[in-house]
Amino acid sequence: MRPKALLPAVLLALTAARVSAQTxxxxxxxxxxxxxxxxxxxxxxxxxxxxxxxxxxxxNIGKITTQSVAGMVDYGVTDRLNVIASLPYVWTEASQGxxxxxxxxxxxxVAAKFNxxxxxxxxxxxxxxxxxxxxxTPIGDYTPDYYPLSLGSASNRLSGRLTLSFRAKxxxxxxxxxAYTWRDNVTLDxxxxxxxxxxxxxxxxxxxxxxxxxxxxxxxxxxxxxxxSFSQQITRGGGDIRRQDAPFVSNRMNYQxxxxxxxxxxPMMKNLSVRAAGSYVVRGRNVGQATTVTAGLLYTFHFGS
Amino acid sequence: xxxxxxxxxxxxxxVVLALAGSxxxxxxxxxxxxxxxxxxxxxxxxANWRMIVLSGPADFPVPAPAPATSDAxxxxxxxxxxxxxxxxxxxxxSIEYWSGGGVLRWNEIMRELVAKADLPPAPRNxxxxxxxxxxxxxxxxxxxxxxxxxxxxxxxVSLAQYEALKVAWFYKYQYNRPSPSKVDSGVQALMPTTDxxxxxxxxxxxxxxxxxxxxxxxxxxxEEITRRAAEQxxxxxxxxKAAASDIAAGLALGKAIAPVFAARAAADGFRTxxxxxxxxxxxxxxxxxxxxxxxxxxxxxxxxxMLPAFGQVRAWMMTPTDIxxxxxxxxxxxxxxQMQQELAEVKNAVDNISRAQLAIVYKWADGVSxxxxxxxxxxxxxxxxxxxxxSEVRAARAFALLNMAMxxxxxxxxxxxxxYFNPRPSQLDPNIRTAIGLxxxxxxxxxxxxxxxxxxxxxxxxxxxxxxxxxxxxxEAAISRLYGAIHYRSDIEVGKDHGQRIGGYTVSxxxxxxxx
Numbered sequence: 001m002r003p004k005a006l007l008p009a010v011l012l013a014l015t016a017a018r019v020s021a022q023t024x025x026x027x028x029x030x031x032x033x034x035x036x037x038x039x040x041x042x043x044x045x046x047x048x049x050x051x052x053x054x055x056x057x058x059x060n061i062g063k064i065t066t067q068s069v070a071g072m073v074d075y076g077v078t079d080r081l082n083v084i085a086s087l088p089y090v091w092t093e094a095s096q097g098x099x100x101x102x103x104x105x106x107x108x109x110v111a112a113k114f115n116x117x118x119x120x121x122x123x124x125x126x127x128x129x130x131x132x133x134x135x136x137t138p139i140g141d142y143t144p145d146y147y148p149l150s151l152g153s154a155s156n157r158l159s160g161r162l163t164l165s166f167r168a169k170x171x172x173x174x175x176x177x178x179a180y181t182w183r184d185n186v187t188l189d190x191x192x193x194x195x196x197x198x199x200x201x202x203x204x205x206x207x208x209x210x211x212x213x214x215x216x217x218x219x220x221x222x223x224x225x226x227x228x229s230f231s232q233q234i235t236r237g238g239g240d241i242r243r244q245d246a247p248f249v250s251n252r253m254n255y256q257x258x259x260x261x262x263x264x265x266x267p268m269m270k271n272l273s274v275r276a277a278g279s280y281v282v283r284g285r286n287v288g289q290a291t292t293v294t295a296g297l298l299y300t301f302h303f304g305s
Numbered sequence: 306x307x308x309x310x311x312x313x314x315x316x317x318x319x320v321v322l323a324l325a326g327s328x329x330x331x332x333x334x335x336x337x338x339x340x341x342x343x344x345x346x347x348x349x350x351x352a353n354w355r356m357i358v359l360s361g362p363a364d365f366p367v368p369a370p371a372p373a374t375s376d377a378x379x380x381x382x383x384x385x386x387x388x389x390x391x392x393x394x395x396x397x398x399s400i401e402y403w404s405g406g407g408v409l410r411w412n413e414i415m416r417e418l419v420a421k422a423d424l425p426p427a428p429r430n431x432x433x434x435x436x437x438x439x440x441x442x443x444x445x446x447x448x449x450x451x452x453x454x455x456x457x458x459x460x461x462v463s464l465a466q467y468e469a470l471k472v473a474w475f476y477k478y479q480y481n482r483p484s485p486s487k488v489d490s491g492v493q494a495l496m497p498t499t500d501x502x503x504x505x506x507x508x509x510x511x512x513x514x515x516x517x518x519x520x521x522x523x524x525x526x527x528e529e530i531t532r533r534a535a536e537q538x539x540x541x542x543x544x545x546k547a548a549a550s551d552i553a554a555g556l557a558l559g560k561a562i563a564p565v566f567a568a569r570a571a572a573d574g575f576r577t578x579x580x581x582x583x584x585x586x587x588x589x590x591x592x593x594x595x596x597x598x599x600x601x602x603x604x605x606x607x608x609x610x611m612l613p614a615f616g617q618v619r620a621w622m623m624t625p626t627d628i629x630x631x632x633x634x635x636x637x638x639x640x641x642x643q644m645q646q647e648l649a650e651v652k653n654a655v656d657n658i659s660r661a662q663l664a665i666v667y668k669w670a671d672g673v674s675x676x677x678x679x680x681x682x683x684x685x686x687x688x689x690x691x692x693x694x695x696s697e698v699r700a701a702r703a704f705a706l707l708n709m710a711m712x713x714x715x716x717x718x719x720x721x722x723x724x725y726f727n728p729r730p731s732q733l734d735p736n737i738r739t740a741i742g743l744x745x746x747x748x749x750x751x752x753x754x755x756x757x758x759x760x761x762x763x764x765x766x767x768x769x770x771x772x773x774x775x776x777x778x779x780x781e782a783a784i785s786r787l788y789g790a791i792h793y794r795s796d797i798e799v800g801k802d803h804g805q806r807i808g809g810y811t812v813s814x815x816x817x818x819x820x821x
Contacts (some may be wrong), residue, residue, distance in 0.1 A: 059428070059605025098603055099732040100655060100738035100790070141660050145667050185333075190685065192416075194674045199417035200760035201334045243444060244427040245674050246742070 001236065006263075010250075024084055024132050025214060027165030027175045028225075030076035033304040038072040040296030040301035041273070042088075046288030051149070052240030053285060062096025064148050064288060068106070075171050080115040087139060092149040099149060100120045104139035106152045111159075114230045130163040145206075154249070155207050156184040175216040175227070183207035185219035186249055195248045196239030207251050208237030216259075223265035232256045263298070274297040318461025337687060339406060339414050343497040348745045348820075349485040351698040352475035355818040357621070357705075359468045362475035364562050367554055370482050370504045382489045387747040388543055389493050396543055397495075402634045403540040404496040407511040408466060408700040409691055412683055414515075414533055415462060418523040422673055423451030425495045425745070431606045435579060441524040448523070452713040452752055457575060458522045460621060460705075460712035462515055465566040467705035469559055470507060470698040471516040472489040476558075477502040486545035495544035495692035506547035506555035512537040513559020514566075521567055573619040580613035588613070592726040598639040600728045600747040616720025622810040628720050631806050633799045636727045636749035644733070645794040651730040652737050657789035662788045663740060668754065669785040670741045674684040678782070679711040682760035685778065691767045702820055707763050710811035713760035715752070717776035717807050718800065722747040730790055740789040748802035751792045754783035758804025759811075766812045 030036055044066040048057050070088035077083055087108045092102030111134030119127045136157045144154035161179035168174075185204045186214050211234045218227030238252035261277040277294040281287065307504055330578045403410060426433045426445035436447035437776075448454055482504035486494035501507070516534035538556065541547040547555070592599035602608045620628060630813045637643040656775065658666070671678045686707050690700050727749035731737045744752070761779040765772035786792035 056427075062605075096542045096605060098737070098739045098743045100487075142665055143663065189664040190670065191668075192420075192676070194417070194420035194423075197421075199413075199676070200418050201337050201413070202331055206333050215626050241672070242424060243446075244424050 011136050014085075020162070024109075024134050024161060024180075024218075025163065025177045026227075027080065027128055027130060027163055027167075027173070027177075029113070029115050029130070030074050030082045030300075032076045032079050033302065034076045034299055035301045035303065036072075036303070038070075038074075038126045038275075038296055038298040040067045040068075040070045040072065040294055042066075042070065042292060042294040044292040046067075046281070046290040049288040050241075050284045050286055051243065051245075055289070056059045060097040060101065061148065063094070065091075065093050065095070066124040067091045071222065081236075082113040084111040084113060084134075090151045092147075092151065094149060099271060102142065102146065102149055102151060102247075104142050104151055106142070107136045107138045107154075109134055109136040125166055125168040128163075128165040128167065130161075130165070132159075132163070134159045134161070142184045143189055144249040145193075147192070147249060150249070153183070153186060153207065154184045158182050161212040170223045171219050173218050174222060175218070175229075176213070177213070177216070178213035180193075181210040181212070183209065191249070195250055207250050210235050210236050210253065214259075223267070224256040225263040226262075227259075227261050229259045229261075230256070231259065238286075247286060251286040253284075253286045257281045257290075271300045271302075273300075322450065331626070335408070336402065337405070337691075339409055339691050341401070341404035342406045342409075342694055344499060344501075344699075345694045346696060347499055347501050348474070348696040348699050348701070349478055350818070351471055351696070354471055354820045355814075356468060356471065357464060357709075357814075358569065359562070359644070362472045365472050365558055367476040367480075367505055367558055370480055370550055373488050375484065378548065378550065381550060381731040382485055384549065385485050385492050385542060385545060386489075387481040388407065389495070389545070390743055392543060395621055396410065396539070399536050400540045400544045403508065403537050404544070406691065406695075406697065406700060407508050407537060408697050409687055410537070411462070411466065411511060411515045412687055412704055414530075415459060415519065415801065416680045416683060417528070418519060418526050419450045419455045419458065419676045419680050420674055421526065422446065422448050422523055423455070423677060425449055425451070428606050428608075433606075433608055438463060438524070446525050450523070450677070451721040451755070452609055452677040452679060453578070453612050453618075454677040455714035455717055456708070456712045456756070457570075457573075457618065459679055459683060460708040461522070461566050462518050463701065463708040464621070465514050465518055465563060466511055467698070467701035468702050469510050469562040472562065473505050473507055473510045473555065473558060474698055476505055476554075477507075479675050480504050482551070483552075484546050485548050492545040493577060494546075496540075496546050498546075500733055501696070502722055502734065503547050503551045504554060505558050506538075506541055506551040508541035508547060509538050509552040509555025510559040510562075511697070512564045513556040515559075517563030518566055518570075519657060521570070523617050542581065543675070561763075569619075570584055574614070574617050578612045578615040578618055580609070582609065585610060585613055588723060588726050596638070596640070597726075598728050598733065600726045601732065602745055603731055603743060604745055608745045610723075611744070612719060613723045613746075616716055616723055618716050618719075619646055620713040620716045623807065627719055627810065631717060631803065632721055632724065633803050634793050635725050635795075636799075638771050638776070639728065643795075644793075647795060648730055648734050648737070650789060651790050651793060652734060654788050655737065655740055658740060665781055666740045666764065666783045670784045670789070671753070672742045678756045679708065679715070679760075681782075682707065682711060682756065682764075685775075686760075686764055689764065689771055693768070699820065702752075702768050702818075706767065706815050707809050708764045710759040711756050712810045713810065714755045714804050714807045716805060718752050718755040719746075720752050721803065722752075725749050727796075730793060737790050739791050741791065743791055749796050750803055751783060751786050751796040752800070753786055754779075754792075754797045754800030755804035755807070758801040759808035760804075762805050762808025763811050763815070766815060 039071035047063045066086040068090045072086040090106045091103040117129035138154045142151040143208045154198040159179045160179040163177040165175045188203045214231040216227045235252045238250045259279040263275045265273045275296045279292045436445045441447035481502045484503040485492040512534035513636045519530045589599040729748045757779040761775035783797045
């Protein structure tokens with residue numbers, strides 16, 4: 001793969017790979033025969049939401065809280081090819097009103113992440129190009145017809161992702177990542193529904209495609225990774241939530257959010273890292289203005305030589 | 306090596322672009338799947354079927370048409386031939402659409418209009434502004450197409466269509482003018498042909514009477530309604546079914562009959578069905594004085610109850626005395642052991658709901674942005690009407706009977722709700738969380754149970770072979786309200802019984818209306 005002259009850098013990367021290496025979006029690759037396992041708890045809450053373009057609160061739901069515990073694995077098939085899987089268990093509840101919260105297994109996501117290209121294109125750093133393909137499918141038999149308390153959209157989906165990562169000397173890096181997601185029809189328990197100015201005579205809902213991108217700047221050294229990022233999701237179709245209507249699964253759900261994340265290797269515990277992250281939706285359409293905090297543990301196994 | 310990587314990069318990008326280009330654009334239907342209808346019977350005697358609101362055809366004279374040999378009529382035929390020669394794909398699609406049946410299509414359109422209008426007002430400064438018919442586009446839009454409003458709207462339009470078609474049938478068989486495709490072999494028949502005389506055009510009658518009433522009932526949809534009506538008339542002309550004079554006479558007839566129903570609607574008591582805060586407070590006080598827990602809104606901010614005086618709106622087949630006579634007795638006392646037991650049953654049901662039960666709850670939820678429970682039963686009826694290959698006038702009869710019964714069910718049920726003012730389960734036990742939105746009006750009796758029983762009674766009369774299916778649907782719709790924790794078992798059982806009795810009034814009428 002890489003010229004032997006870069007061995008020190010490879011060793012550094014190997015160490016660094018211990019952290020942060022279980023998301024599809026990031027620019028880190030697991031080395032061959034390494035398995036990163038993670039358990040992440042996430043707490044997401046919003047009170048304000050956008051009803052189409054109109055920002056409002058709603059006394060009949062108060063604050064919507066979504067909690068999840070997700071298990072994730074990321075395995076280095078080779079140094080350049082990682083396989084990732086994740087599955088969250090989700091709880092939702094409303095702080096006001098009478099609606100029942102729900103809980104259950106949400107969607108299994110499986111991804112292949114491939115480090116396509118490593119370019120030392122200047123003296124000051126290198127550029128890494130990663131492509132990823134991921135597929136998601138609902139595991140729990142939940143209905144997508146219960147927004148804003150639905151466990152998820154219950155749609156089968158396929159994403160293609162391209163990630164470019166510029167790694168400067170001394171640990172600074174700048175990532176750009178973007179994905180396009182195709183979503184299959186979802187099935188409701190009813191024979192007709194009204195959305196986007198039309199009554200549809202079917203239990204099938206066509207789900208608009210989704211485009212998203214993230215720009216991330218961070219600092220990474222052995223045992224520590226601190227990125228901050230800005231993300232935007234653009235749903236390519238779908239209707240707005242109408243005045244005083246409930247949200248609907250195929251709504252045009254758009255948002256811009258900022259994230260901060262810290263992953264730190266515990267000095268006393270070999271192969272164990274802790275992670276804490278926070279994100280905040282700054283603008284949106286047909287989504288809640290969510291504040292999300294995430295905390296988790298990552299443990300890496302090294303198999304073979 | 307680098308070149309190799311570049312080429313694999315290009316491959317991946319190509320695959321991604323190919324997927325993007327394929328853009329799986331799933332087509333979800335926005336109208337029902339109706340094949341072109343060839344009526345099993347022309348119902349030539351429909352002019353003699355009993356009228357309900359109108360006194361008869363004499364009040365709506367239709368002048369004799371020009372003879373088929375006249376220059377004027379020949380010019381009309383030439384116009385059709387020319388138009389057929391230049392027909393567009395969109396026009397062919399429109400003919401295909403309307404050949405499924407005018408009554409059935411207008412029923413679908415009505416359901417869409419109701420779903421569009423079925424949104425409660427949003428709160429403003431702690432209160433809820435009322436929809437204003439004088440300013441329908443303001444926030445909140447007029448109307449709020451809630452279940453009683455929808456039941457009433459479906460009934461007015463369906464009955465007006467039915468009465469107008471009976472009048473049309475009278476003149477059709479008086480003048481006996483064939484359709485253009487039968488008069489002139491140069492005119493293609495692009496819809497199934499029948500022996501039904503073309504003058505006045507039943508499609509134009511339907512377009513006129515439906516559009517005039519729907520524009521009043523759903524004023525924010527005027528543009529859409531007008532467009533659909535014009536498309537229906539164009540399809541009738543282009544298909545070789547009706548000439549311009551057939552259509553003009555039909556449109557004039559439909560427009561002449563609509564005002565009779567508009568006038569009745571303006572004076573049927575709906576205008577004051579919204580009640581007043583003072584009247585609601587008096588009801589609450591009177592309920593408390595009886596030692597019962599009175600209903601109150603569980604919304605934030607508290608919302609006035611939905612149409613508290615709808616029980617005084619004029620019914621179709623029942624007099625105000627009938628409404629009071631059929632009113633069920635009171636619900637279990639809010640302090641009774643039975644109420645405690647029913648409350649526990651609700652909590653247990655929703656907290657331990659199965660996925661199959663949840664599917665039933667959502668199937669019958671019929672909440673905001675839907676055609677409402679009466680609309681759901683119109684959708685059920687549509688399948689049977691389409692399957693029976695009815696003439697337009699018999700299809701109109703089916704929907705008129707169904708919707709009159711459901712309007713009467715709305716009046717009767719709302720009379721019960723605002724007689725007893727009984728609280729919802731979540732009010733008596735705040736630990737009860739619902740699986741669907743909680744309707745903002747008293748619990749006893751269940752509207753869905755009442756609507757469903759009335760609908761099942763009428764549909765079982767019209768389609769005896771479907772009776773067991775209608776009964777099963779009624780039961781499922783009714784019990785869904787208990788699974789979803791918005792109704793007690795008493796609301797459901799008493800509501801079903803009440804609805805069945807209300808439906809019986811319409812069935813009794815139908816047995817003797819001359820259509821059998």
